[in-house]
Amino acid sequence: xxxxxxxxxxxxxxxxxxxxxxxxxxxxxxxxxxxxxxxxxxxxxxxxxxxxxxxxxxxxxxxxxxxxxxxxxxxxxxxxxxxxxxxxxxxxxxxxxxxxxxxxxxxxxxxxxxxxxxxxxxxxxxxxxxxxxxxxxxxxxxxxxxxxxxxxxxxxxxxxxxxxxxxxxxxxxxxxxxxxxxxxxxxxxxxxxxxxxxxxxxxxxxxxxxxxxxxxxxxxxxxxxxxxxxxxxxxxxxxxxxxxxxxxxxxxxxxxxxxxxxxxxxxxxxxxxxxxxxxxxxxxxxxxxxxxxxxxxxxxxxxxxxxxxxxxxxxxxxxxxxxxxxxxxxxxxxxxxxxxxxxxxxxxxxxxxxxxxxxxxxxxxxxxxxxxxxxxxxxxxxxxxxxxxxxxxxxxxxxxxxxxxxxxxxxxxxxxxxxxxxxxxxxxxxxxxxxxxxxxxxxxxxxxxxxxxxxxxxxxxxxxxxxxxxxxxxxxxxxxxxxxxxxxxxxxxxxxxxxxxxxxxxxxxxxxxxxxxxxxxxxxxxxxxxxxxxxxxxxxxxxxxxxxxxxxxxxxxxxxxxxxxxxxxxxxxxxxxxxxxxxxxxxxxxxxxxxxxxxxxx
Numbered sequence: 001x002x003x004x005x006x007x008x009x010x011x012x013x014x015x016x017x018x019x020x021x022x023x024x025x026x027x028x029x030x031x032x033x034x035x036x037x038x039x040x041x042x043x044x045x046x047x048x049x050x051x052x053x054x055x056x057x058x059x060x061x062x063x064x065x066x067x068x069x070x071x072x073x074x075x076x077x078x079x080x081x082x083x084x085x086x087x088x089x090x091x092x093x094x095x096x097x098x099x100x101x102x103x104x105x106x107x108x109x110x111x112x113x114x115x116x117x118x119x120x121x122x123x124x125x126x127x128x129x130x131x132x133x134x135x136x137x138x139x140x141x142x143x144x145x146x147x148x149x150x151x152x153x154x155x156x157x158x159x160x161x162x163x164x165x166x167x168x169x170x171x172x173x174x175x176x177x178x179x180x181x182x183x184x185x186x187x188x189x190x191x192x193x194x195x196x197x198x199x200x201x202x203x204x205x206x207x208x209x210x211x212x213x214x215x216x217x218x219x220x221x222x223x224x225x226x227x228x229x230x231x232x233x234x235x236x237x238x239x240x241x242x243x244x245x246x247x248x249x250x251x252x253x254x255x256x257x258x259x260x261x262x263x264x265x266x267x268x269x270x271x272x273x274x275x276x277x278x279x280x281x282x283x284x285x286x287x288x289x290x291x292x293x294x295x296x297x298x299x300x301x302x303x304x305x306x307x308x309x310x311x312x313x314x315x316x317x318x319x320x321x322x323x324x325x326x327x328x329x330x331x332x333x334x335x336x337x338x339x340x341x342x343x344x345x346x347x348x349x350x351x352x353x354x355x356x357x358x359x360x361x362x363x364x365x366x367x368x369x370x371x372x373x374x375x376x377x378x379x380x381x382x383x384x385x386x387x388x389x390x391x392x393x394x395x396x397x398x399x400x401x402x403x404x405x406x407x408x409x410x411x412x413x414x415x416x417x418x419x420x421x422x423x424x425x426x427x428x429x430x431x432x433x434x435x436x437x438x439x440x441x442x443x444x445x446x447x448x449x450x451x452x453x454x455x456x457x458x459x460x461x462x463x464x465x466x467x468x469x470x471x472x473x474x475x476x477x478x479x480x481x482x483x484x485x486x487x488x489x490x491x492x493x494x495x496x497x498x499x500x501x502x503x504x505x506x507x508x509x510x511x512x513x514x515x516x517x518x519x520x521x522x523x524x525x526x527x528x529x530x531x532x533x534x535x536x537x538x539x540x541x542x543x544x545x546x547x548x549x550x551x552x553x554x555x556x557x558x559x560x561x562x563x564x565x566x567x568x569x570x571x572x573x574x575x576x577x578x579x580x581x582x583x584x585x586x587x588x589x590x591x592x593x594x595x596x597x598x599x600x601x602x
Contacts, residue, residue: 039168045216046093046167053090054162057083057155061148068145076144077134081198083151084127088202089209094158095182096175097165101154106192110579111528118526125150128192135195169217174274174283176210177262181281181288181493183207184251188235189479190242194581197242200235207232219269224261231258243475248466252454256287280370280495288485288492289454291446296369298495301382303430305438310421315439317414318432323407324391325352326398332390332436335362341543342366342443347551351395358395359517361551366540369441371490373498376533376549377520383437384430401429408432445540449601451485461601468598471591476563477581478595481535487602489535500532502579504568505548509558512572515550528577542600556599560592 060083067075087094087106095102105126112122130147133140183206186192190199211228214221231254235245263284266273273283278298285293297304305311318324319332335349336342342365348357360376368374374386391397391404408414408427418427450469452460461469473479481501483492489499500520507515520529533549547553553562568575569582587595 042169042216042218043167046172046213047162049213049216050090050093050162051159053086053093054155054159056086058152060086061152061155064148065145068141068148071141073134073139073141073144076148080127080130080134081201084193084198084202085205087127088205089212091182091206092175092179092210092213093172095179096171098158098161101158105151105154108191109194111577113524113526113528115524115526118524121528126154127151128194131193131195169269169271170274171276172213172217173262173266173271176213177259177283178493179206180210180255180259180262184247184255184288185484185492186480188245188247188250189473189484190477191480194477194480199242200240200245203235204232207235219265221265224258224265227254227258227261230254245470245474247470247473248453248461252456252458256289256454256456259288260286281493289451291451294370294446296441296444299369299372299382300437300441301384303434304382304384304441305434307438307441311435311438312442314417314421315435315437315442318436319439321408324397324399324404324432326400326403327352330397335396336365341540343544345545347546352398356395360549361546363536364540364544365440365443366445367486367488367537368443370444370486370495371488371498371534371537372496373534376536377523378498378500378534379523383440384433387433387436401432405429405432446485448539450598454485462597464594464597465601466598467591468594468596471587471595472598475591476585476587476595478538478563482538486537487539488537499535500529501535502528502530502532502575502577503548503562504531504571504573504575504578504580505533505550505552505562506568506571506573507550507552509552514568514573514575515552517550519549530577531575532577532579538599539602541602556596557592560587560595564592 060079064076064079064083067073067079091102091106094105106128107124107126109124109128109132111124113120114122125147130144130151133143133147183203187206188199188203190197193199193202207228211225211232214224214228231250234250234254263286265271266284275283278295280294280298281288281290282293282295296307305315322328322331324331330352335344337344344362346362348359348361350357363376369383372381374380374383375389380386380389388401391399392401405427415425415427418431419425422431424431449460449465453466471478472482473484481499482488483490486495489501491497491499502519505515507513514531518530520526520532520534523529541547541556545554545556547556547559553559562571563580564585564587565571566582566584567578567580569578569580570584
């Protein structure tokens, strides 16, 4: 072959490679362009859907204002129901992408304040305030008009910031799933419809809105649509009242399959799970009760130790070590006894010298890791800080960490364990706290008969306990403060905030006088937090008597009676900021026993 022919062949070969490379690049560019177009199309569809919902809200509230001007309060009330329907169909998007506006639109009708400005109250506004103004007594036209205007302001605010939001299938599916968690933990309990208890029609709107948005995501979602349709039909069945609704059956038979189908939908369509922010429940969890997908370190500091056997064992050893108290007389188990679900069975324990009572009842350590604040007054965030507070408190253990660490370092066997596990020659203060905290984080009880029932074991709960759960989450209104499934005050679906309540707990059973402990008020001197205490878990409550922050009630029956009568107000205690509704729940004797039966298996 001549050189010219050879060069021609080489040139031809190189040109083929070049064309092939160009083709590949063009294909990639084409795919990128297609992906961009697809992404843009999805954004446009989501923008239009959200805009339509917001515009509907603006139109309905405009009509409500017109009716207010004519003093047509019946028309305004009808408009309220319509506005709520529109809101529920877009709630998933508003709560996820416009959190602050969502709080102002649909947050509880309670005062808030920043610790840095304790005298500056943030007054509640939005739907729950408007609901109370329209349906809870004499109607003030001025108040009603103001709240309608407030709702319109925050709707306009969302519209003004809508262009800042980038919708993707990942974050939209995440928003929908989290909103389903919100529905079953708060919505069907009446949390955001506390006066008119319109929770079931609103649940239907939530589920229909979920279907609408899922349709915009696209893909083969027929199975998920069928499950959502079945759930909506169950929630909307005729003749079933708020009090009669079978919440246990609804969650177990309808909602858990829905959330599992969301997880499957992600995988089948290769849509990544949203991981842009930390959370308690992993985005790929099958349902809210998929505890293997819970991250116990969600509530922990960045240097927290993993909750694994070596750290837990050494932490447990320190938990029972009396060298942590100043006079070597106490360890953590002196107040937190394992046989009593890590409480002590007393109204309040005694001080280190045994001559005076400690201020408050000893709380359980079971599931103590699953809360964003510690102590009844929420004064610290992490378990490590709680351990420091208790060990150094002169009334509890009275020790100095400098002294106790010096004691521990004299123990050669313990030092060797530290060195082998922690890789350090000396036992250090921070490591003592981290190890004990790891042990406490291991004290989890999330496999009770209730949990097994929710995972499909229908024989795990008696019929009486199932009725008790439905009462707890319905007529008795317990679930509006003790949020499922932790049944403490950690607010779902993010669990990053924990509620405190002013209940009006009495000083003694025979006096209508509030207990003198001022609770959270002691920390920041915020007026409405006077007599406010963190909402504790009611899991393991059958083992943790006596109850309340001062241990005033010896039995669950007494606690249920206290709530049934409207808390302190029902006893004749007048408090400016009681957050517990003061009206009676009108529970029958049998209903009280059903609630008790549920608590005994929780």
